[in-house]
Amino acid sequence: MALSRSARLGTLATAAASFLVIAAAPAPTAGAPGIGDPYFPQLGNGGFDARHYALDIAYDPDSGRLDGRTTLTARATQNLSSFDLDLQQLEITRVEVDGRRAQFTRDGDEVTVTPRRALAKGRDFTVTVTYGGIPEPLGGPIVFGSKYGWMKTADGVFVACEPNAASTWFPSSDHPADKATYDIRIKAPKGLTGVSNGRLVSTYDRGDATYTHWRENRPMATYLATATIGKFDVRTGRTPGGTPIYVAIDPVLKNSNNVDVYAVTAAATDYWSQVFGPYPFEETGAIVDDMPEAGFSLEVQSKPAYSAVRNETTIVHELAHQWFGDSVSVAQWKDIWLNEGFATYAQWLWAEHQGTRSAHDSFLAAYNARPADAAFWQIKVADPQRDTMFASAVYQRGAMTLQALRERIGDQAFFKLLPTWTRLHRYGNADTADFVRLAERISGQQLDDLFDTWLFTTGKPSL
Numbered sequence: 520m521a522l523s524r525s526a527r528l529g530t531l532a533t534a535a536a537s538f539l540v541i542a543a544a545p546a547p548t549a550g551a552p553g554i555g556d557p558y559f560p561q562l563g564n565g566g567f568d569a570r571h572y573a574l575d576i577a578y579d580p581d582s583g584r585l586d587g588r589t590t591l592t593a594r595a596t597q598n599l600s601s602f603d604l605d606l607q608q609l610e611i612t613r614v615e616v617d618g619r620r621a622q623f624t625r626d627g628d629e630v631t632v633t634p635r636r637a638l639a640k641g642r643d644f645t646v647t648v649t650y651g652g653i654p655e656p657l658g659g660p661i662v663f664g665s666k667y668g669w670m671k672t673a674d675g676v677f678v679a680c681e682p683n684a685a686s687t688w689f690p691s692s693d694h695p696a697d698k699a700t701y702d703i704r705i706k707a708p709k710g711l712t713g714v715s716n717g718r719l720v721s722t723y724d725r726g727d728a729t730y731t732h733w734r735e736n737r738p739m740a741t742y743l744a745t746a747t748i749g750k751f752d753v754r755t756g757r758t759p760g761g762t763p764i765y766v767a768i769d770p771v772l773k774n775s776n777n778v779d780v781y782a783v784t785a786a787a788t789d790y791w792s793q794v795f796g797p798y799p800f801e802e803t804g805a806i807v808d809d810m811p812e813a814g815f816s817l818e819v820q821s822k823p824a825y826s827a828v829r830n831e832t833t834i835v836h837e838l839a840h841q842w843f844g845d846s847v848s849v850a851q852w853k854d855i856w857l858n859e860g861f862a863t864y865a866q867w868l869w870a871e872h873q874g875t876r877s878a879h880d881s882f883l884a885a886y887n888a889r890p891a892d893a894a895f896w897q898i899k900v901a902d903p904q905r906d907t908m909f910a911s912a913v914y915q916r917g918a919m920t921l922q923a924l925r926e927r928i929g930d931q932a933f934f935k936l937l938p939t940w941t942r943l944h945r946y947g948n949a950d951t952a953d954f955v956r957l958a959e960r961i962s963g964q965q966l967d968d969l970f971d972t973w974l975f976t977t978g979k980p981s982l
């Protein structure tokens with residue numbers, strides 16, 4: 520994101536007879552209401568692993584009403600008597616598990632589903648939720664004070680949900696630790712374009728509506744899903760390096776973008792593929808919408824979403840996130856510097872690549888711009904706290920950490936570390952300790968002091 524501007528299977532019970540052993544499965548219990556993230560204790564859910572979402576969305580821009588049906592395919596990770604989903608605001612009319620109607624209750628943003636029969640550990644099941652209502656964006660301090668999530672525009676909706684707004688438009692296990700693949704089907708009034716993640720499977724008109732089907736075949740965190748709808752000029756093709764590209768620009772912005780979004784997206788996708796390792800997704804691109812109230816851009820998987828685009832550096836930032844954040848995702852939100860510090864550092868690398876400023880000079884500029892008594896230095900980057908998880912220190916001090924690391928271990932080790940990191944954790948989750956360990960392994964150096972100083976300590980480090 521950028522500011523614009525075990526249960527172990529079965530306890531074996533021995534039976535009386537010496538030659539007879541009876542396996543007693545643990546009694547089914549309720550899945551936990553959260554996945555265990557201290558910043559968002561209720562987000563995500565315990566007891567199952569989300570594997571695939573089939574989202575059906577019908578949106579009426581005039582009334583603002585969304586009617587949806589989500590089928591989630593999941594695997595039970597314990598014997599489950601019931602399990603939770605996350606859904607904010609919207610009304611549920613029906614829930615089925617494996618095609619049979621299931622009981623559900625709601626408590627705040629938690630939906631508790633009780634299937635007719637318990638679900639055995641290791642078994643795949645489907646849960647289908649029919650729901651609807653008028654989604655509202657979230658607000659508060661987290662995203663630079665901006666609203667975020669499902670944001671109504673003049674001609675449709677702009678959907679950008681980091682960190683916790685995906686569950687305002689579809690029932691889910693709404694945490695990046697529970698990634699899944701997606702089919703996303705959008706029904707919108709004829710003449711509008713529905714833009715989503717991955718590749719376009721089909722689009723056609725029937726009656727007064729346009730139906731669009733997108734498929735994301737690579738694991739994706741919920742907050743990176745979109746179903747942005749509006750009038751768009753679409754340009755498709757391939758980058759010079761061969762990656763398919765899809766760029767959708769709101770025609771009202773045709774003359775107000777001072778940057779060639781298509782060309783910069785293609786160039787940055789290809790350049791980052793050399794520096795960070797192979798591009799992780801099937802398509803690159805951009806969604807450029809007219810949403811002045813969104814004070815941010817977001818690294819939506821395969822197609823970053825911009826509320827207008829003001830500069831090239833924003834594009835290179837959001838595309839770097841395709842590796843750092845989208846493919847390699849945080850295990851807990853406190854690790855957010857692994858996204859933002861890296862994407863900010865990528866902006867410094869881009870300037871170095873363009874020959875305008877070395878990363879060393881970018882480091883010094885950021886370092887010298889803030890006096891030692893500035894509040895900036897009081898954020899602990901490796902645990903910035905929920906309401907300040909997008910504080911500028913997470914971006915800038917995070918990037919400074921990487922330049923300090925580069926100067927300590929040298930370019931050869933540093934530029935081996937980045938693609939090794941994206942390869943080892945491709946499509947998965949990782950945390951700060953994983954990164955420190957890998958940096959030490961590749962450099963052959965003990966680096967505790969460097970990371971302690973830059974990530975785990977407040978105050979302005981001395982150089």
Ligand SMILES: [Zn+2]
Binds near residue numbers: 521858
């Ligand atoms: Zn970012």
